[in-house]
Amino acid sequence: MKQILITGGAGYIGSHTAVALVESGYTPIIIDDFSNSEKSALDGLKNILNQEVKTYIGDCNDKALVERIFSENEISGVIHFAASKAVGESTQIPLKYYANNIGSLLVMLETMKKFDVKNIVFSSSCTVYGQPDELPVLESTPRKDAESPYGNTKKICEDILHDHVKSKSGAKIVSLRYFNPIGAHPSSEIGELPLGVPANLIPFVTQTAAGLREKITVFGDDYNTKDGTCVRDYIHVLDLADAHVKSLEYLDSQEANFIDTFNVGTGNGNTVLEVIQAFEKVSERKLKYELGPRRPGDIEKVWANTDKVNKVLGWNAKYSLEESLRDSWNWQKRLSNL
Numbered sequence: 001m002k003q004i005l006i007t008g009g010a011g012y013i014g015s016h017t018a019v020a021l022v023e024s025g026y027t028p029i030i031i032d033d034f035s036n037s038e039k040s041a042l043d044g045l046k047n048i049l050n051q052e053v054k055t056y057i058g059d060c061n062d063k064a065l066v067e068r069i070f071s072e073n074e075i076s077g078v079i080h081f082a083a084s085k086a087v088g089e090s091t092q093i094p095l096k097y098y099a100n101n102i103g104s105l106l107v108m109l110e111t112m113k114k115f116d117v118k119n120i121v122f123s124s125s126c127t128v129y130g131q132p133d134e135l136p137v138l139e140s141t142p143r144k145d146a147e148s149p150y151g152n153t154k155k156i157c158e159d160i161l162h163d164h165v166k167s168k169s170g171a172k173i174v175s176l177r178y179f180n181p182i183g184a185h186p187s188s189e190i191g192e193l194p195l196g197v198p199a200n201l202i203p204f205v206t207q208t209a210a211g212l213r214e215k216i217t218v219f220g221d222d223y224n225t226k227d228g229t230c231v232r233d234y235i236h237v238l239d240l241a242d243a244h245v246k247s248l249e250y251l252d253s254q255e256a257n258f259i260d261t262f263n264v265g266t267g268n269g270n271t272v273l274e275v276i277q278a279f280e281k282v283s284e285r286k287l288k289y290e291l292g293p294r295r296p297g298d299i300e301k302v303w304a305n306t307d308k309v310n311k312v313l314g315w316n317a318k319y320s321l322e323e324s325l326r327d328s329w330n331w332q333k334r335l336s337n338l
């Protein structure tokens with residue numbers, strides 16, 4: 001079976017993609033340094049798949065390790081998730097973000113070329129758009145100056161991928177621009193594991209509902225949106241995982257020296273207050289929240305135009321916001337023994 005190297009494969013999106021790969025007949029191999037994930041994710045994968053997923057513990061910047069992985073296995077493609085991803089943290093330690101996020105991609109591309117592996121799916125982000133002038137945002141929408149060093153690393157990585165293809169390296173690349181991943185596997189065996197105080201909305205919501213946080217602060221209610229709070233496109237992590245499998249299948253039918261970029265969102269936008277209300281309905285719990293000041297760096301509203309990914313990859317999001325929140329809540333209840 002085709003072996004696919006998943007960098008950061010013990011992480012939130014990586015672990016769900018490992019499940020989707022096995023269910024589609026691939027054999028995932030994980031490399032993860034567990035800097036932003038936990039080994040318990042591997043146990044969760046084993047419980048879901050009834051098989052171990054071969055895992056190498058280490059840093060994707062470790063060229064000797066990456067080359068060993070390629071020499072010990074028959075890798076036919078790579079999905080590159082591994083990166084530092086906390087927007088706020090990236091403004092504190094930008095050099096670590098540039099070294100890690102760009103360095104790991106370069107090691108992956110150089111090693112793939114050395115072992116004549118052509119297919120790679122890259123984890124990009126809608127953050128490259130900044131605040132789009134028109135919505136829903138198209139892949140052809142010009143990227144804007146990044147709001148953070150994290151977002152800038154994603155833009156730089158996209159440019160590296162384009163130049164790598166232009167150099168006739170033979171690579172075949174899909175770059176997926178994620179919107180806001182939420183949800184968890186319905187088994188509650190794997191899910192999002194934020195370290196410390198969650199920066200992202202949904203883990204903060206579920207931890208508040210579980211009594212781990214006193215209340216949610218809504219970052220700004222004076223935006224030009226239907227209720228004054230920010231709008232985002234929240235996509236179930238299972239839908240996101242499926243988009244990676246469809247991307248690998250798509251690459252199989254492309255010629256060498258190929259690159260394409262896709263928005264991966266639901267195509268719908270929801271405000272923060274709508275998410276809170278939807279969660280209260282799904283969890284049947286009242287959430288304590290207060291309206292606070294805007295968070296620096298936040299954009300006002302973004303959601304995806306998904307025409308291209310629907311048409312070219314034959315992919316569309318299947319889960320609703322409520323279903324995603326239900327799975328996030330079930331996962332939190334498992335974590336909190338509720």
Ligand code: WQD
Binds near residue numbers: 127181201
């Ligand atoms: C969503 C909305 C907040 C927390 C970031 C990155 C993106 C990706 C996902 C890595 C915003 C509001 C949040 C809270 C709130 N990261 N909010 N109270 O900022 O859209 O995207 O995370 O891959 O690249 O940019 O996601 O979940 O942090 O915020 O009001 O306690 O919820 O202001 O409007 P974001 P988020």
